[in-house]
Each structure stands twice: as structure tokens, then as C-alpha cells.
Amino acid sequence: MRTENFVSDVVRRAVEALYGPLDGEQLQIQKTRREFEGDYTLVTFPLLRRSRKSPEATAEEIGGHIVANAPEVEAFNVVKGFLNLKLSGAFWGARFAEAKAEPRFGEAPDTGRTIMIEYSSPNTNKPLHLGHVRNNLLGYSVAQILRACGHRVIRANLVNDRGIHICKSMLAWKLYGGGETPASSGMKGDHLVGKYYVEFDKHYKEQIRELVAAGQSEEEAKKNAPVMREAQEMLRRWEARDPEVRALWETMNGWVYEGFDATYAAMGVAFDKVYYESQTYLLGKNIVEEGLAKGVFYRRPDNSVWIDLTGDGLDEKLLLRGDGTSVYMTQDLGTAFRRFEDNRLDDMIYVVGNEQNYHFQVLKLVLKKLGYAWSDHITHLSYGMVELPEGKMKSREGTVVDADDLIAGMVQTAREMSDELGKLDGCSEEEAAAVSSMVGLGALKYFILKVDPKKTMLFDPRESIDFNG
Template sequence: MDFITNATVKAVEHLYNATITLQDVNLQQTRKEFEGQITIVTFPFTKVSRKGPEQTGQEIGEYLQANVPEVAGFNIIKGFLNISIADSYWLNVFKGISEDKNFGTLPANGKKVMVEYSSPNTNKPLHLGHVRNNLLGYSVAAILQAAGYEVIKTNLVNDRGIHICKSMLAWQLFGDGETPESTGMKGDHLVGKYYVVFDKEYKKQIDQLKEEGKTEEEAKKQAPLILQAQQMLQKWEAGDEEVIELWKTMNTWVYDGFTETYKKLGVDFDKYYYESNTYLLGKDIIEEGLAKGVFFKKEDGSVWIDLTEDGLDQKLVLRADGTSVYITQDLGTAQLKYDDFGMDESIYVVGNEQDYHFKVLFLILQKLGKAWANGLYHLSYGMVDLPSGKMKSREGTVVDADDLIAEMERTAKEQTEALGKTGDLAEADKQHLYYIIGMGALKYFLLKVDPKKRLLFDPNESVDFQGHTGPFIQYTHARIKSVLSKIQNIGSDISLPASLQNEERDLIILQSQFTDVILQAAKEYNPSAVANYAYELAKTYNKFYHEHSVLQAESQNLVYFRGGLSKKTAQILSKSMQMLGIEVPERM
């Protein structure tokens, strides 16, 4: 609406002989209860008009209506000037949108961005927290791609450490040679089973030692199982062939399981990094930091950085024995990723329990003079909770991702069959539809909320076909496709009507905002902007559909126009949902 902004500047100059800038003009969308589409806030102009906000608004409104052809009318509500834009303007906007085959995909901006997400541990299956992480990362990557960025999707797999050795040791001691093939279990579930076995047996040993007079802390450190796990880790780091072979075997089981879950979730990666390859990185950076005086050594030989002047604390970056801590390898991995891809921005999708860690990491890299450190961003997200009793994982403590996906398909099947609209579909098509609806419900529910917020996920609520849900938007898309299948020969050369109904205008206005929504979501790394936009568009279309017939419109030209309006709505809904990783069915 630049023409309104420019005209307002001219109006103030003409009416009050005063100069203002474009930034002084505050435009807002008109609230739904008032007539008009654009609202100008008049309070700032009262200083130069020396009149009240209402009279100032009246004078500016009269000037705009007389001098700007696109302004059809106006009204004043206190200090707000509501402008009604002529239908001819909106019809031209729609003509431009309908003729643009790439509408909703911005041209390349020459910038490269990396999105790192998932980052699982190879000692257990993916769970509900991982699901939010994966969906966020994938969606942010898709939005950035639509906004014109070159995007690299990466996954840093935590495949080493004491937690991995716990699963390995428990399998050695209690597994009796079990494999995914012999048990019929997914590999990640099988390895996760032995991580739980380790924990149970470890607790038994702790209790036994406490009965023998040890303190809790002594018992935890002296239990035979933890000592054996630590010994196994030392052997792994020393390259012991037997330990390495077992590690490779069990990790392969886990990766096969992860691949299956990633496929169900519809997420993928361009590059995998593995902590087993990166855990020794960062030591060169520590040497560099010592030489620059960024780090300092304590008497015991450990290396630290003092961040107290930055409002943080002192941070250990290398142990006295020369071994790495997490921050060491993260420094090294950050450098490795930049060396590999030279990206302008790098986004870490990690839960908010790591907020402090990333503050420290980014600050250290900046102090080391890494120019690319200013492009690092921690996309921090909140926990996901479930209403108690809704679903239980096989371990009874966390919600397994595969269980969650299966439960979503079951819920989608129940809700869809209750509506009785799938009777004529082949069985395979029905099952695929239940999967699409179930995953659409899950993804939309998790992505419609700002990532920073903690959320309560209710499976039944998420599949409500009439609510603020993915299935509601999917159903709207299917409804439009059904309408379009009954109209022949809708081309881009659509005859435009002389005027618009309110609901038609509302649809065009929303369609025109699509590009701005993509840019906003990309700037904020926030898929909820796209999710909520898609819901508003679907809701607005349904209102239009109930108020005005498409197929029985008064003239054939109007059928084509409303068909064209419907077609573009379906395309935008499809594109929006695609950015959320959600498939929209042709029929439901």
C-alpha cells in the first residue's frame, strides 16, 4: 500500500504546509468490525494540523478521496482513518496474482543458510520432543527456500559417549544375541530397550551398595555397571576393535530405525555430521584462543574463558587432562560447517533447556573474531506435553514418535469414518488418506504455535475437522478441488466483474498478503505465521463458499471468476501447507 503512504505524505504537506516522512505514516489493517481495508493512525499528525485527531482524519480522508482514484471512501473512528479501497484496485491485484505462475515463491536472494535439526542420540528411539524439533527444522528450511534462500539441511547425530556405551553394555550382558530381525523390533526400539535395561540394573546395584553402607553418591560412582560402561567408553576412544564393531552394529540398527521414522515424518537432510567424527574438533580453536588471549589456563592446566563482564560466568573449554567438553566440540563443529558450506546464516534448532549453552557458544566465537559468528541463531523451542493417559510409550516415561504417528493415524481413521465420506475409496487409498490426515493434524498442531511457547498436544482436538486444525485446512482444499472438477476451461484469462462481494474482496486481500507472510515467517524463523495465515485463508474461503455459489453464479463469466478465485486459494493453501511439510489431499 505504498500509494496510500505516499498520498498521505502529500496530503499533510498540502493541508498543513508541513513536511513528514514515509516512516511517520502508520498504516494498519482495518479491524473487521469497521468498514474499510486500510487504517491510517492520525494522532501523529495533530502536531502539524493543530486540530483534534477526528478533524485531522476527516480532512486527510477528503483529500485522499478527491486525489487518489483507488480510494473509494473513508470513515473516522476516533483517531483512526479507515480507508475503503476501490474494487477496481483489488481486481487488478487479483489479475496479477492469477497470472503469476510462481506466486508464493520469491526469487533467489543470493544468501545461503544452514538449518541444523533433529540431532538425535543413538541410544533410544525418537520421541515427542524430537518430533517438534524435526517438524520445526524442516518447516523453517522450506519457508526459507520459498523466501529465496539456498538452504542446507543438516543433522548432527550424537553417536558416541557414555549413554551409547550403556545400551551396548546392557545388550552384551542381557541381550542373549537379540537382533531387530530375531525380535521383529525396529532397531532404534531394540537399542532403546537395552538403555532402559541398563538403567534398571544400575539402580538395583546402587540400592545394593547403599544397603552395604555406601552413600548415594558413592554408590552411583562405584556400581559395577557404570564402571564397566566407563571402561567401554575408554576402549572405544582407544579404538578397541571389538568395542568399535559392536558400536557400528548397534548404530546401524538405530539408523535403520531412524530412517523409517524420518520417512513417516516426511523430513530429510542434505548432510549428516556425526559426533564420533567431530568430538576431537575444537582443540585447534582452543590453541588459537589461548594465543589471542581470549582463553586462559588455570594452574591445573584446564582452559577457561571469563564471560563475567558479559553477564555470564567462567566457562571451562578444555579439561586439565586435555580432553574435550561439549563446548569444545561445538566450537570445532561450527568451524567445520562454515568451512564446508560458507553459509551466511546458521540456525540451530534445539530445545530451550540449551539457551545458556548457545549464548556462550556464539559469544565465544564472536570473541575469537569469527566474522560468520554474527549469522548464528539458536531457534529455541518449548516442551510438548500430553494430557495424562492419552498415550503411553512402551517404556512408560516418554512418548515414542512411532507410537505417536500410529495413534494419529488411528484417530484420523475414527474421525473420518464418523463423517462417512470415504465409502467409495479403495482400501489402500483410505489408509493413505488416514495417514495424510493424521500427519497433517500432528504437524499443524505443533507448528501453529510460536516455537518459543510450551504446548499441550491433544490428539483428538488436533483432528477436529471444524476447528483450528490441519484437517480443517485439508478439507477446505479438497472441497475447492471438488468444485473445480465441475468447471471446465478455467484459464488465467478470467473476465473480471465490475464489482466485488465483500467475501470475494476479503479473499483477494488475504491472497495478496501471502508473499509478505512468507517473508515475515522467514525473517522470524517462525512457521506459525504461515500456519495461522493458511487457517485464516481457509476460514475466509468457507465463508465465501457458503455466501455465494460458484457453480450456480448468475453468469458464466462469474462462474469463471469465482472458479479462478477458488483455484488460486487452493494453490496458496497447498503451498502454505507444503511449507509446513503437510500434504493436502485432492478429496476427503
């Protein structure tokens, strides 16, 4: 039932009961202005020739008749010649129940378009931090908006679970961990692994200082530091599928995934598909061979494969190393192809920081030169970095705002402020905790999303949990 139609019928019946048939005459009914009490307003001036009374008296007479005969209208008031009608709570409850019963309640008509949006994309060598919070909230919000517009949306996460940075945490745990686990330490798994990423950097810097003191240049020392050489060797063993390295990798990644899942749940974000770089980093090699055959790419004497984009105002881009190993662009070419083919995508949106603007510019151009028409349907949702008053966050140095700490801090502040204001009086502990969580997370999401995505955010933890304004 349309509310406007219902109100019109109620008013028409009252007018005709009082003054006779309207004979097709239209009633002037509109939504009540914000400064007056009521839901709908009848303009009585056109009815005065029938009532032969003043505007106020006519409005009082019609309003009294409606309230006496239509229980859905609980009250009325008159402002000069305007009759303001207030609908009952029972009426609105019935309308909401009708709407909720609709199979596609709150959804736009299906557009038939399938859109994948990739966000989060964490590394498994550290916990999620404030930068990831901005990424996740932007990505999830855009996904919700697109879904509300009637598109079929696939929320995707590409987990960076391989590479030298992962081996750094693994090696540090092996050298200095003493068998520590999430269970033995009481730490979330992602925090435990992140602890050893910082530990690696501490020993790496110390070894660099020792080598420089012994006469090596800083550049030489960075390459020759024993822990870096061991990490590179571990990466080679991982790529060779060494059973011992792979077992440690699976164990430590498992700790991280449990930690990530807890943080995602606290943030209120989710995914429909999760991809892993360890499964996708080789995908682009066939596309590189295809580009060579088409003459789009070229091979250098050292066997590496490149594309020359200088004619497009860019530079020359490496696509495959001389030893045949992939680079990020190789992986992204293959992953984009596989996603469009497997999911029959109409659009692909990457939520990635603006440090990767050039990368996505190149990705789209390379795919276009290879003849993939869907390259025009790739969008990079670029957003600004989140910086602290002290400068950029650095995970390897531990100078980050941890996502779990931030969430817990927001919830705790919401609880303290609500207690001070007496907002939780009479609530059970369970109810108070639920309210604090909703308010704290709502404030965090507002703080993040109110800033234009393109802008770099300056985040001061001391000011972020100010609930004023």
C-alpha cells in the first residue's frame, strides 16, 4: 500500500461525508513541512466554497471526522488553513512489515552487471594496521553501494602470502623464536608473526652497522648481511617447494589467517572470494609468451622480457626477469585475465593506495595493447596514504597504528564516554558492551570515510577518538 494513496482515500472519504461528492475534484495533499508536527497536510482553501466556513473551522471539522473514523490517523493539528495529519505507530509498523516481506526489500532492480571489487590485500608477515582499515572500509562501502544499485558484486581479497618479506618473518622466528606459538604466548597469530618481522629488521640493521664498521659500503653491507642472505636462500627453497620451508610457511600463515579473520569480523567486513599470491604469481607467464608472439613485447639479450611504452608517455616496463621468474606486473596480467574469464566480469575495481597509480596505468595499457577489450573496464580506486604526525607508518620498525588496538581503543572510549553521560544506565553488561561496540566502530568508520579517498589522511591517535561533532 502506498502511504500517499491511503492518506488521499481517507481524506476524500471524510470530505465527501461532510460536504458531498467531489466529482473528480483533486485534493491538495502534501507532506507536512519539517517545522510542523504531522506526516501529511491537506490544504483546505479550495474546499471553503463547499464548507461555507472559515479555513480553520473547515480544517477542524475534517480533522475531527478523520480521527473519529480512521484509527490509522492518531492526531491532527490546524495551522491557519492547513490540516496536518499524524499517522499512528501501528500504521507505520504495518507498512514496514509489508516492505520487509518483499523478496528484494531494499534492493534495486538487477542490472545484470557483474562487478568484482578487490580490497584489503594484506601481507602475511604482519597484522592489519590503520592503512588497511581505510582500505577495507573504502572497499566494503563501495561494494555495498554497488550491490544496493542492483549489480552482482564479488568482494575479493588477494592475500600476499609469498616473497622475501614473508621469509623475513619466517627466518626470524626460526632463529630467535624458541618455538613460540600463539597458544604459548597468548598473542594473536598475526601479531606474533609481525613481532618477528620487526625482529628481523632489528638484527638486519645491526649486521649492516657491523659490516660498514668493518669497511664495506652501506650498499654492500645491505646485500651481504647474513640474515638477508639467509632470507633469500629461504625464498629460493620455498620456490623449489622445499618440504621443511613449506611446512613452516603453512604453519605461520595459518596463525596469521586466524588473526586476520578476527580483525575483519571486528571491522564488519567480509569477502566472497579470497585469492592467494602463491597461487596466482605464475599466471601471467602465458600472457607474456602471447605478447612476444604478437610482437607487443620484446626480449633483451639477458633473456628478460619488456614492453616499450615510451610512445605512450610512459617508460619501458619489465614483464619477466632473465631467469624466467615473475614480477608483480606478470602476476597482475594473469590474475586480471583469469578473473574476467572465470567470472564473466563487466567491471573490475582495485582499491589500492595512490603509490600504485603508475602500476595500474601500465596494467591497463598493456592489456589494451594485447587486444583485451575489457581492459577499459578496469578501475583503480586510488586513495591517499594514512600518515601519523611523526610521518609515514613503517611496519618493519613497528611504527604503525595497529588495527586491533585502534578498534579496542575506540570501543573502550565509547564505553567510558557513555558511562559518564549516563547513557548506559539500566543496561545489562551485555547490552552495554554491544552499544559500546556499535558506537565505537561507527565513530571509527565515520572518521575514516568522511575524508575524500584521494586525500592523504593525517591520523593522530590522540584525537581520533574524540566523539564531539
